[in-house]
Amino acid sequence: MNVLQRTRNQAARGLTLIELVVVLAILVALVGLVLAFFPGLLGRASSSTSASSAQDIARAAQINYTTTLSYGTDYDSLIDATTGNTLYTLIPAPALAQLAAYTLTADDVAALARLGINSVRHLNTVAGDATFNVSSTTSTALATGGSVARVAAAATQVQTALRGNVVEGAAPVYMVFGVNKFASIVGVGRLLQDAPVRAGASATENPATSYQRYGLAFLVDGTGAARTARFLGAVSFTATGIATAEGNLQQYYSN
Secondary structure (H helix, E strand, C coil): CHHHHHHHHHHHHCCCHHHHHHHHHHHHHHHHHHHHHCCCHHHHHHHHHHHHHHHHHHHHHHHHHHHHCCCCCCEEEEEECCCCCCECCCCCHHHHCCEEEEECCHHHHHHHHCCCCCEEEEECCECCECCCCCECCCCEECCCCCEEEEECCCCHHHHHHHHCCCCCCCCCEEEEEECCCCCCCECCCCCECCCCECCCCCHHHCCCCCCCECEEEEEEECCHHHCEEEEEEEEEEECCEEEEHHHHHHHHHHC
């Protein structure tokens, strides 16, 4: 009877600290074994999540335009707040190499304004934070001579992926804006409750050290008063470059 009572008392107490540590060690070892057998598991998970998030953001922007005739405004310019004409250097290096700073013309400003985009927020470098609180607290109105980010002229593969079946007009510029927490489509009661942050698969895609917001891409082309802006979709900034939702899916199946 005493032995039975002691067994019941031990069961009632639950696991001891040592037993808990042993269980956790076993779980960690099992996770390590799983990752060893599936080396591309983290990459596949990141690609899948990125593709889904990019599609959700693009859908939110399109719905916003359908209901308000605006794709939203106050996005990140991806330009450094200190200089005003230099790219934010904490974008992952491969993606940063596919971007360039672009100086807006009056026709560019008018074309973007017709889509409801009339202001941006430049980015500040904050120690230990490359993503969450780096958007300037002050909004900058888009104006002639202002700077935003564009896909570099040499990054033709990215331009082709973004363009899809869209036909380019004269003097095409592929502009990219970051979807931050200040954007007009983000917030309580809006299409996006919060600005998503990408979960990368490598150390170079850590939100503390590299910019991991998603972006919106627009094609601005044409000349004079006929210059127009067209929405192309959402992108992510990865360790392999700028990726569309389709590009993330291709990466998913290649891992």
